[in-house]
Amino acid sequence: MKHPSGETLLDRILRILSAFDARRRQLSVAELSRLADIPLATTYRLVTQLSTEDILTRYPDGTVGLGMRLWELVARSSPAVSLRTAAMPFLDDVQAIFRQHTQLSVLDNHEVLVVERLSSRNSVVNQATVATRMPLHTVSMGLAQLAFQPGYIVEEYFTTHPEVADMNYPTTGDIHTTLTKIRREGYAMLDGMLDDGTTGAAVPVFNTLTGRNRVAIAAISVVVPEDFEQRSAVIPVLMAASRGLSRALHPLPEPT
Incomplete structure (x- = not known):
């Protein structure tokens, strides 16, 4: 599905996942929004959906990190x-x-x-x-x-x-x-x-x-x-x- 801006939902998800690296293992949703250049409300929605599938993990302090299911999928294939x-x-x-x-x-x-x-x-x-x-x-x-x-x-x-x-x-x-x-x-x-x-x-x-x-x-x-x-x-x-x-x-x- 394409957004009116021309980018797809997949484009946005990939930008969110790519925001994490060796120095940024945990990020707040606001930081993700800024790094991925996605509106904050949209970022909250996508983070919630990805967390439900364990692609992302929510920590007690409110930050977010990459989830175990993502590692599992990569490790398989x-x-x-x-x-x-x-x-x-x-x-x-x-x-x-x-x-x-x-x-x-x-x-x-x-x-x-x-x-x-x-x-x-x-x-x-x-x-x-x-x-x-x-x-x-x-x-x-x-x-x-x-x-x-x-x-x-x-x-x-x-x-x-x-x-x-x-x-x-x-x-x-x-x-x-x-x-x-x-x-x-x-x-x-x-x-x-x-x-x-x-x-x-x-x-x-x-x-x-x-x-x-x-x-x-x-x-x-x-x-x-x-x-x-x-x-x-x-x-x-x-x-x-x-x-x-x-x-x-x-x-x-x-x-x-």
């Missing part, structure tokens, strides 16, 4: 669930070796989306949590995937994010030089991109085991201290995990 299930043995192996943050991420709508993160008690600071979204050019796990996309997608990203042209990475130079280096070496490793004293390292997971036209469909990454004692082992371990996951997702045919 999201493509990320299959990827995460296949990746867990390899993420566990990486985590067992380094005892820092180990992450699985995918590209979604010009952003990197964290699908899974394993951490230990003494892990370094890390802003990425499960379901966190970040611009591709700001983190190693984004660059490792962007470098292995078709050229038109890379150019589209530059067009959509003109600020990327001014990016200069401490150890690799400008964005074009950095992506070229990642394509040549097969990994991204950047110091202090989001937090001082940390290093983010990432390798792509490909859509096929062989071929020149391979495309990254995910990335496995770690965040470690810059002076990490096992720094030299990070990339070989990540590459082994990536190859294992690629084989699990795209097994080679049995010889005849």
Whole structure:
């Protein structure tokens, strides 16, 4: 059903659900109204309907959050669930070796989306949590995937994010030089991109085991201290995990 303004009821519901993120887990109805740009009375009505179906949850203080049924529906059918299930043995192996943050991420709508993160008690600071979204050019796990996309997608990203042209990475130079280096070496490793004293390292997971036209469909990454004692082992371990996951997702045919 369309509103006189031309938007549909689904448009409004999606804006309400999208107002929540890692920093805004609970919101008042008035805040939802403002963030979703929906009249307050309409927001109250939609929140009531969504709460009845447990898509949203009302808290005792009057705020609202995402409901358990929404999580249940996503957990049943999201493509990320299959990827995460296949990746867990390899993420566990990486985590067992380094005892820092180990992450699985995918590209979604010009952003990197964290699908899974394993951490230990003494892990370094890390802003990425499960379901966190970040611009591709700001983190190693984004660059490792962007470098292995078709050229038109890379150019589209530059067009959509003109600020990327001014990016200069401490150890690799400008964005074009950095992506070229990642394509040549097969990994991204950047110091202090989001937090001082940390290093983010990432390798792509490909859509096929062989071929020149391979495309990254995910990335496995770690965040470690810059002076990490096992720094030299990070990339070989990540590459082994990536190859294992690629084989699990795209097994080679049995010889005849």
